[in-house]
Amino acid sequence: IAGITQAPTSQILAAGRRMTLRCTQDMRHNAMYWYRQDLGLGLRLIHYSNTAGTTGKGEVPDGYSVSRANTDDFPLTLASAVPSQTSVYFCASSGQTSGSNEQFFGPGTRLTVL
Amino acid sequence: AQSVTQPDIHITVSEGASLELRCNYSYGATPYLFWYVQSPGQGLQLLLKYFSGDTLVQGIKGFEAEFKRSQSSFNLRKPSVHWSDAAEYFCAVEVNKLIFGAGTRLAVHP
Numbered sequence: 001i002a003g004i005t006q007a008p009t010s011q012i013l014a015a016g017r018r019m020t021l022r023c024t025q026d027m028r029h030n031a032m033y034w035y036r037q038d039l040g041l042g043l044r045l046i047h048y049s050n051t052a053g054t055t056g057k058g059e060v061p062d063g064y065s066v067s068r069a070n071t072d073d074f075p076l077t078l079a080s081a082v083p084s085q086t087s088v089y090f091c092a093s094s095g096q097t098s099g100s101n102e103q104f105f106g107p108g109t110r111l112t113v114l
Numbered sequence: 115a116q117s118v119t120q121p122d123i124h125i126t127v128s129e130g131a132s133l134e135l136r137c138n139y140s141y142g143a144t145p146y147l148f149w150y151v152q153s154p155g156q157g158l159q160l161l162l163k164y165f166s167g168d169t170l171v172q173g174i175k176g177f178e179a180e181f182k183r184s185q186s187s188f189n190l191r192k193p194s195v196h197w198s199d200a201a202e203y204f205c206a207v208e209v210n211k212l213i214f215g216a217g218t219r220l221a222v223h224p
Contacts, residue, residue, distance in 0.1 A: 004157075033212075040123070042204060042214040043158075058211070090157055102148075103212060105157035 003027065004106035006091050012112045013081050021076040021109050023091030031094045032074040033058075033103065034066060036087040043090065049074055081113045116141045118207050120215035127195050128223045135190040135218050137205030146208035147188040149179055152217075153201045161203075164188065175199070197222045 007022045025032065030051045035043040035058075045058030049068040063085060065077045074093075078085055088110050092103040117140045127133055139145065146165050150158040162173025169181040179190045188205060200222045205215040 040216055042118075042216040043212075044214075045211055048211065092158075102160060102163060105150075105159070107157045108155075 004091055004093055004104060006089075006106040006109050008109060009107070010110040010112075012114065013078075015082055015113055016080050019078045019081055019111070021078075021089055021091075021111070023074045023076070023106060024072050025074075025091075025093040025104075025106075026072065027093060027095065027104065028071060029093035029095045029104070030071070032068065033092040033094075034064070034074070034076045035090045035092065036060065036085075037090060037108070038087050046076065046089075081111075083113045085111065086113045087111060116145075116207060116209045116213055118205055118213050118215035120203075120205055120218050122218045123216070124219050124221070126221040126223060129197050130194050133190075133192045133195045133199070133220070135203050135205075135220070137188045137190065137215060139186050139188065139205075139207045141186075141207060141209055144181075144183060147179075147181060148206040148208070148212070149173065149177070149188070149190050150204045150206060150214075151175075151201050152204065158204065161190070195220075195222055197224060 004025045033048045034046040037043050044060050047066040049055045052071045088108050090108045091106040094103045119138045148163045149161040152158045162171050164171045164181045202217045202219045204217045206212045
């Protein structure tokens, strides 16, 4: 593979259930990100990781957790899903290019919480 | 706080017509600026970026953008739109992290 993969492609989930969205990159990028995309709001950063072993909170972190055990994987967990977490989730990664973090995006996971 | 504004939610153009998508940002210094495109059901693809230097930036698929410091703008242009350009376009500013505008959805009439 080349780039970023996300799984599952889509999921319907009952409220209160736990769910982990998977993200894997093979570009050896140090930084990885999780965004949610909602109509009229663009993409909003949930959590990020600048390097393996570290994570940070983005703009909308509540209800989500992440881990970064290695360079390639950056799973996003919803401990107890709520309907407001219905969204399309994108994972992204970046190396350091010309002093800026150009980000590469995965294909997204469409999550519906009922 | 830093922000990115894309004033046009939807734009419809005829195939072959010219296109300009507007983007304004709010930031004290000159940030890094990006335009991304998202086709239906797909992730985001980088069209072009501005870091410094020449204020007219060329990107992929025939797109270009011009940085205007005095107007805090980074508008995206294409001289002749193709039907395959129908997509959603996002302007983004990097200030430690990427901040995205809400997007502009482009429809192309034959």
